[in-house]
Amino acid sequence: MKSYRKELTYNLPTRRGYINITPEVQRCIDESGIKEGLVLVNAMHITASVFINDDESGLHKDFEIWLEKLAPEKPYNQYNHNGYEDNADGHLKRQIMGREVVAAITEGKLDFGTWEQIFYGEFDGKRPKRVLVKIIGE
Amino acid sequence: MKSYRKELTYNLPTRRGYINITPEVQRCIDESGIKEGLVLVNAMHITASVFINDDESGLHKDFEIWLEKLAPEKPYNQYNHNGYEDNADGHLKRQIMGREVVAAITEGKLDFGTWEQIFYGEFDGKRPKRVLVKIIGE
Amino acid sequence: MKSYRKELTYNLPTRRGYINITPEVQRCIDESGIKEGLVLVNAMHITASVFINDDESGLHKDFEIWLEKLAPEKPYNQYNHNGYEDNADGHLKRQIMGREVVAAITEGKLDFGTWEQIFYGEFDGKRPKRVLVKIIGE
Numbered sequence: 001m002k003s004y005r006k007e008l009t010y011n012l013p014t015r016r017g018y019i020n021i022t023p024e025v026q027r028c029i030d031e032s033g034i035k036e037g038l039v040l041v042n043a044m045h046i047t048a049s050v051f052i053n054d055d056e057s058g059l060h061k062d063f064e065i066w067l068e069k070l071a072p073e074k075p076y077n078q079y080n081h082n083g084y085e086d087n088a089d090g091h092l093k094r095q096i097m098g099r100e101v102v103a104a105i106t107e108g109k110l111d112f113g114t115w116e117q118i119f120y121g122e123f124d125g126k127r128p129k130r131v132l133v134k135i136i137g138e
Numbered sequence: 139m140k141s142y143r144k145e146l147t148y149n150l151p152t153r154r155g156y157i158n159i160t161p162e163v164q165r166c167i168d169e170s171g172i173k174e175g176l177v178l179v180n181a182m183h184i185t186a187s188v189f190i191n192d193d194e195s196g197l198h199k200d201f202e203i204w205l206e207k208l209a210p211e212k213p214y215n216q217y218n219h220n221g222y223e224d225n226a227d228g229h230l231k232r233q234i235m236g237r238e239v240v241a242a243i244t245e246g247k248l249d250f251g252t253w254e255q256i257f258y259g260e261f262d263g264k265r266p267k268r269v270l271v272k273i274i275g276e
Numbered sequence: 277m278k279s280y281r282k283e284l285t286y287n288l289p290t291r292r293g294y295i296n297i298t299p300e301v302q303r304c305i306d307e308s309g310i311k312e313g314l315v316l317v318n319a320m321h322i323t324a325s326v327f328i329n330d331d332e333s334g335l336h337k338d339f340e341i342w343l344e345k346l347a348p349e350k351p352y353n354q355y356n357h358n359g360y361e362d363n364a365d366g367h368l369k370r371q372i373m374g375r376e377v378v379a380a381i382t383e384g385k386l387d388f389g390t391w392e393q394i395f396y397g398e399f400d401g402k403r404p405k406r407v408l409v410k411i412i413g414e
Contacts, residue, residue: 001139001277001414003312005382036141038178038274040314040378044389046329052237053229054184058218062226063233065218066209071342080334080341088338091329095339095372096233099328102178102240102378104272106143111270113182132387134380136314136413137274138139139277174279176316176412190375191322191367196356200364201371203356204347234371240316240378242410244281249408251320275412276277 004032004135007044012125015073018060019120021050021131025103026110028133035108037137041118042100044130047090049097049121063121067093090123097121105137142170142273145182150263153211156198157258159188159269163241164248166271173246175275179256180238182268185228187235187259201259205231228261235259243275280308280411283320288401291349294336295396297326297407301379302386304409311384313413317394318376320406323366325373325397339397343369366399373397381413 006028010019025041041050053059071092072078079088101118104111110118120131144166148157163179179188191197209230210216217226239256242249248256258269282304286295301317317326329335347368348354355364377394380387386394396407 001313003413005380005387036274037139038176038272038314040380042379044392046389046391051233052184053233054219056219058221059226059229061218062230066230070208070346080337081330081332083334088335091335092338092342095327095329095374098233098236098374100378102238103180104143104178104270106272111143111272113184113268113270115184116182130389132380132389134314134382134387136312137141174412175277176314176410189371191371192357194357196359197364197367199356200368204368208346236371236374240376241318242281242316242408244410249281249410251322251406251408253322254320275279 001136002034002138006133008131009128010120011128012122015125016064017122017125020055020117021120022118025118025133029105029135032135034105034135034137037105037135039103039105040100040134042132044132047087047094047124048129049094050101050131051098051121052101052116052118054115055117087124093123139274140172140276144271146269147266148258149266150260153263154202155260155263158193158255159258160256163256163271167243167273170273172243172273172275175243175273177241177243178238178272180270182270185225185232185262186267187232188239188269189236189259190239190254190256192253193255225262231261277412278310278414282409284407285404286396287404288398291401292340293398293401296331296393297396298394301394301409305381308411310381310411310413313381313411315379315381316376316410318408320408323363323370323400324405325370326377326407327374327397328377328392328394330391331393363400369399
């Protein structure tokens with residue numbers, strides 16, 4: 001069994017946003033030399049998400065509107081967590097979008113359906129944040 | 139380390155619905171010959187879900203009502219994604235229900251609690267859609 | 277490839293609550309002797325969750341209020357599932373919080389960001405319930 005580890009860093013200029021990280025994850029798989037296995041991709045921060053969905057800008061606007069409805073950023077004082085911080089909404093949004101994805105690697109490639117793409121979802125940005133890529137297989 | 143891959147296909151006659159796919163996943167494990175390891179089961183489509191919960195028809199009705207409240211199908215024009223499509227709600231519903239499950243394999247069996255069952259959740263059906271089963275272990 | 281399996285049991289005195297189980301998961305990794313691999317930690321019950329977020333009591337109060345807003349416990353008769361049972365809300369809450377986490381093991385340690393902690397989330401407590409830890413790697 002082989003294993004591989006890499007951290008990717010993202011620094012979004014806005015509080016919230018989505019970045020397609022599929023090419024970078026595939027690059028990690030290429031580097032690892034692993035042909036059959038599993039890749040775990042997870043946010044290392046608890047106000048961020050890694051998830052799989054569609055690379056379509058209208059949908060990403062819908063995510064923004066929808067998550068603000070389910071777990072609004074403001075008013076800040078609606079949340080117990082927001083004593084010294086203002087990011088409670090980010091912790092909640094990330095529960096809906098998920099911390100991690102586990103994807104199959106087959107013949108050295110991400111084994112994906114036609115429209116599957118991996119995204120980093122940021123809910124408390126404007127600073128560098130890390131994503132972990134861990135691969136095991138052969 | 140051994141690995142195994144199979145695609146399962148489901149074609150639901152309705153826009154939304156749930157199918158218990160546990161027996162088919164166990165059949166994949168049997169075919170693989172893997173006794174100790176992990177099985178990844180994921181929707182290959184981004185308006186569908188694979189998740190674990192109870193095989194109880196009342197609960198499945200509750201899922202339907204609840205998801206329609208959190209991310210209603212109509213009116214279609216409430217979503218930016220629905221320019222050429224009408225399935226934005228399916229993309230949102232799948233975020234709540236999840237894309238994938240990772241389950242343990244112990245002594246050749248799905249290592250489950252008493253009531254755990256794996257479901258395919260469809261949010262934009264009436265066409266064939268695929269589920270990936272990837273197993274690694276020994 | 278090595279594998280390891282252990283069940284952890286939790287018995288919360290309340291219907292809902294959160295327990296930080298990170299030290300126990302690390303102890304499982306230590307026992308397994310696995311240095312590089314993946315650890316799966318999942319609730320074996322379908323009204324409970326294993327998830328990663330912040331160990332901050334204000335946030336846990338926010339989870340309680342938020343989940344009660346998205347999937348309220350009462351009135352019990354609002355749910356089809358509640359014929360002989362009263363825990364439909366727990367099945368829904370667990371979909372938002374998630375069944376499982378998969379985490380990386382690197383050099384024998386949980387490979388985590390600064391604030392990542394693993395929690396058992398209970399949504400139908402007052403009885404012993406099990407969490408499965410399965411590790412594969414080398």
